[in-house]
Amino acid sequence: xxxxxxxxxxxxxxxxxxxxxxxxxxxxxxxxxxxxxxxxxxxxxxxxxxxxxxxxxxxxxxxxxxxxxxxxxxxxxxxxxxxxxxxxxxxxxxxxxxxxxxxxxxxxxxxxxxxxxxxxxxxxxxxxxxxxxxxxxxxxxxxxxxxxxxxxxxxxxxxxxxxxxxxxxxxxxxxxxxxxxxxxxxxxxxxxxxxxxxxxxxxxxxxxxxxxxxxxxxxxxxxxxx
Amino acid sequence: xxxxxxxxxxxxxxxxxxxxxxxxxxxxxxxxxxxxxxxxxxxxxxxxxxxxxxxxxxxxxxxxxxxxxxxxxxxxxxxxxxxxxxxxxxxxxxxxxxxxxxxxxxxxxxxxxxxxxxxxxxxxxxxxxxxxxxxxxxxxxxxxxxxxxxxxxxxxxxxxxxxxxxxxxxxxxxxxxxxxxxxxxxxxxxxxxxxxxxxxxxxxxxxxxxxxxxxxxxxxxxxxxx
Numbered sequence: 496x497x498x499x500x501x502x503x504x505x506x507x508x509x510x511x512x513x514x515x516x517x518x519x520x521x522x523x524x525x526x527x528x529x530x531x532x533x534x535x536x537x538x539x540x541x542x543x544x545x546x547x548x549x550x551x552x553x554x555x556x557x558x559x560x561x562x563x564x565x566x567x568x569x570x571x572x573x574x575x576x577x578x579x580x581x582x583x584x585x586x587x588x589x590x591x592x593x594x595x596x597x598x599x600x601x602x603x604x605x606x607x608x609x610x611x612x613x614x615x616x617x618x619x620x621x622x623x624x625x626x627x628x629x630x631x632x633x634x635x636x637x638x639x640x641x642x643x644x645x646x647x648x649x650x651x652x653x654x655x656x657x658x659x660x661x662x663x664x665x666x667x668x669x670x671x672x673x674x675x676x677x678x679x680x681x682x683x684x685x686x687x688x689x690x691x692x693x694x695x696x697x698x699x700x701x702x703x704x705x706x707x708x709x710x711x712x713x714x715x716x717x718x719x720x721x
Numbered sequence: 722x723x724x725x726x727x728x729x730x731x732x733x734x735x736x737x738x739x740x741x742x743x744x745x746x747x748x749x750x751x752x753x754x755x756x757x758x759x760x761x762x763x764x765x766x767x768x769x770x771x772x773x774x775x776x777x778x779x780x781x782x783x784x785x786x787x788x789x790x791x792x793x794x795x796x797x798x799x800x801x802x803x804x805x806x807x808x809x810x811x812x813x814x815x816x817x818x819x820x821x822x823x824x825x826x827x828x829x830x831x832x833x834x835x836x837x838x839x840x841x842x843x844x845x846x847x848x849x850x851x852x853x854x855x856x857x858x859x860x861x862x863x864x865x866x867x868x869x870x871x872x873x874x875x876x877x878x879x880x881x882x883x884x885x886x887x888x889x890x891x892x893x894x895x896x897x898x899x900x901x902x903x904x905x906x907x908x909x910x911x912x913x914x915x916x917x918x919x920x921x922x923x924x925x926x927x928x929x930x931x932x933x934x935x936x937x938x939x940x941x942x943x944x945x946x947x
Contacts, residue, residue: 560864562872589857592864620846627853631815634860638786638818641867646788 501527504605508550508578511621519615526611532598538582539596545585547609548626551577554602557679558633561595568644568681570594571636574663580629586613587626644681653690654718656680657700657709670706694718727753730831734776734804737847745841752837758824764808765822771811773835774852777803780828783905784859787821794870794907796820797862800889806855812839813852870907879916880944882906883926883935896932920944 501524506512515523529552532538538556539546549556556573558581573579584590586609616623643652656676660669671679677687691707694700699715701708709715727750732738741749755778758764764782765772775782782799784807799805810816812835842849869878882902886895895902903913917933920926925941927934935941 560868560871562868564872566872568871587854587857589854589861591861592868620850624846624850624853627850627857628813628815630857630860631813631853634856634863635815635817637860637867638863641863642786642788642818645786645794645870646790646792 508576509625511619511625514621515615515619519619522611523607523615526607527605528608530604530606532602532604534598534601536598537595538598539594541593541595545609546582546606547586548583548607548612549579550605551575551579552603552605554604555599556596556602557599558594558596567595567678569679570640571633572599572679578629580626580633583609583612583626585609586616587623587630589627590630640681649680649682649686649690650693650718651720652680652682653687653694654699654715655720657707658715658719658721661709661712667710667712668706668708734802735851737845737851740847741841741845745845748837749833749841752833753831754834756830756832758828758830760824760827762824763821764824765820767819767821771835772808772832773812774809774833774838775805776831777801777805778829778831780830781825782822782828783825784820784822793821793904795905796866797859798825798905804855806852806859809835809838809852811835812842813849813856815853816856866907875906875908875912875916876919876944877946878906878908879913879920880925880941880946883933884941884945884947887935887938893936893938894932894934 502520505520505523505527512520532554538549541561551573553575556577556579558570558573558579560568560570579596580587581590581594582596584592584594612622612626616626643655647655653676656679657669660671661667664670669676673688673691674684676682677684680687691700691702694715695702697714699709699711699718701710728746731746731749731753738746758780764775767787777799779801782803782805784796784799784805786794786796805822806813807816807820808822810818810820838848838852842852869881873881879902882905883895886897887893890896897905899914899917900910902908903910906913917926917928920941921928923940925935925937925944927936
């Protein structure tokens with residue numbers, strides 16, 4: 496990667512940039528490579544060798560658990576600007592669990608391969624600290640997802656999900672299929688469809704082929720318990 | 722706390738000890754105070770101010786989630802020698818979720834109060850890194866608990882639980898009530914009692930007032946899927 500472009504990018508994105516030696520900065524930049532994944536591609540699978548640190552440029556990643564029976568539970572999704580740390584789990588010894596990561600859409604990433612990240616994390620405590628701090632941030636996101644799955648009814652989880660989607664995308668329409676929503680929420684499609692029909696009968700949303708349009712945002716917030 | 726005793730202890734327990742300046746070592750030692758909690762005492766409650774870093778000397782801590790309706794799910798337990806980081810969650814910004822921490826038994830702790838930990842973590846990246854690395858380790862433990870709750874049947878979870886308890890305590894008897902086991906596993910007492918009776922009918926355990934004695938360890942391992 497071109498050094499100037501890299502510098503400008505990394506200095507903004509990585510808080511440890513100023514703590515790297517010039518030599519480390521150079522290795523960091525040289526190791527960053529753009530990679531494209533088609534929609535639906537698997538990027539990381541359980542305990543296999545890991546890709547490295549990923550920065551999302553465009554598209555979307557989904558990080559999930561997969562049971563032996565094939566049931567999957569979404570932990571969180573990553574969007575442009577986000578950095579994926581669990582794809583570098585083989586570098587951080589304290590991460591001992593397996594997750595799966597797919598490209599949910601056509602996705603462009605910048606990848607720092609795990610060998611370089613490993614070497615930098617070993618020699619520079621700021622790099623290591625960045626990795627663990629980011630992992631802890633994801634821990635928080637996972638706990639939020641888990642609390643919803645363990646403690647909340649589907650009505651409230653769906654209301655929270657729609658609210659958060661609109662915050663991300665702007666506008667008043669969530670352009671996802673019921674199947675996608677079910678997967679992101681850790682529920683079943685039938686359950687989501689039934690609940691959406693109930694929301695529609697209550698005048699909270701309008702369902703169409705294009706997606707789910709929120710027609711009563713105040714009522715949705717009440718359902719979300721906010 | 723006496724400096725020599727502290728030094729000997731902290732140098733063993735905290736990997737960042739050698740990275741502290743003499744002044745920081747002194748503040749660290751002076752801030753460590755022994756505290757006793759009676760069995761059942763609440764040590765940390767949700768988003769309230771946090772106690773700080775805790776090192777378990779004797780006894781046991783339980784870290785759990787609590788729903789608005791009062792349902793609780795055990796995330797993990799801490800034993801002598803373990804360090805509790807979520808009790809210092811107010812120091813680490815990346816931790817944004819609330820947990821509850823109780824003394825499960827009469828427990829003696831060494832406490833570094835959160836103000837001192839905060840100051841040291843701010844000025845010394847090794848201290849900060851230690852905190853985040855420990856949080857990531859707990860993340861791994863929580864994910865293990867979550868995978869059991871989300872994906873496994875009660876039979877397998879109970880077999881795993883009994884196996885792990887015996888690894889911790891040695892011997893062949895788990896001295897816990899059905900109620901306690903249910904709480905640690907995130908299940909209900911009735912469900913655990915029924916499953917234990919089934920295990921007994923299969924010749925895997927023998928139930929008595931003193932606890933649950935494993936009579937066929939090999940079969941228990943098969944049930945645990947190990």
